[in-house]
Amino acid sequence: MEKDAKIYVAGGRTMIGAAILRQLEQQGHTNIIRRPGEEPDWTDAHAVDAFFSRTTPDYVFMAAEKSGGIQANQKYPAEFIHDNLLTECHVIHNAYRHGAKKLLYLASSCSYPKHSPQPMRVESLMTGPLEPTNEAYAVAKIAGIQLCRAYRQQYGANFIVGIPANAFGPGDDYSPEDSHVIAALIRRMHEAKISGAASVEIWGSGTPRREFVFADDLADATLFVMREYEDPQPINLGGGSDLSIKELAEQIREVVGFPGELRFDTSKPDGMPLKSLDSGPLRAMGWRAKTPFRPALSATYEGFLQTESAVTTFSKKRGRDDAR
DSSP, rough: OOOTTTTTETTTSSSSHHHHHHHHHHHHOOEEEEGGGGOOTTTOHHHHHHHHHOOSHHHHHOOOOOOOHHHHHHHHHHHHHHHHHHHHHHHHHHHHHHSSEEEEEEEEGGGGTTTTTTSSSSSGGTOOOOOGHHHHHHHHHHHHHHHHHHHHHHHOEEEEEEOOOOOEETOOOOOTTOOOOHHHHHHHHHHHHHHHHHHOOOOOSOEEEEEEEEEHHHHHHHHHHHHHOSSSEEEEEOSEEEEHHHHHHHHHHHHHTTOOOHHHHHHHOOOSSSOOOOOOHHHTOOOOOSSSSSHHHHHHHHHHHHHHHHHHHHHHHHHHHHOO
16 A cells, blocks of 8 residues: 555544544555545435545445444434445445545444354354344345455455454444443543532442453554455454453443443343453464553543543533524
8 A cells, every 4th residue: 555545444434544634644645535524424425426436435444334332323323324335335336436445434333243262263254143222234235345356356356354453442423322331431430520419320230341452553554464464364453351240340430530330230131141342363473452451541531631621612602602
């Protein structure tokens, strides 16, 4: 991937997409199609075609997706499957149609069966039932994997697939209903600290384990495999920290400074009992995560505070403008 190659990150406003853009700049890439505010509606075939026709990227990182935690997956299953399927079809097809040299599609660890042997190996894909709480999203992500394989088989397109561990970091979605577990717990504990609440309720038993990877480390891994990986088989992008939800919640409580009790609601679903990726092939190629978990968690909380400060400032300004 030449330093002056034309590079497009589909989903530059997402946490992962923004992290990839930062890494590209830090590593000296000078021809980045960086206009996140001007990205097309990926569900609109004509808009995506026009965008690729105008920009003709050499390399495409596909971080565009609609995603969320358990609650969001249960609330919006139709949107999660519909919007993600359309996005995959339009971006992948137009990358091929307009001559991209290479595309990296980021799938999800949700693509693995619920009871995959741990740590999860790519050979386990499509060998059993999916986790019911995010089945619609997982089906869409599996379709993206198969789409890359199909374009590779039929057209010889150099399209590869990476499967990230659960990513977190500054720029995450901290919204109360749609966020993933780390962002959701940061918001919940911060608000509880501010309000003086005695406890915070957490869905499930706290026993499921998850592997987490800091967004900047994941972005570094995506650039690494874009340069070094050519195999049609997906590759896991893990190598982060493996924690139970209870252990995670305790660490977030310490980072946020919430003094109250953590209460686990076992009437709510746990999701998959364990999600840890076998990233042996990635490590064998020489890649390692660089950021320890605790500093990464602190940076994520700082990102939340900055987001909240920006929203508050905007709301106050808007209130003043509306009063004129």
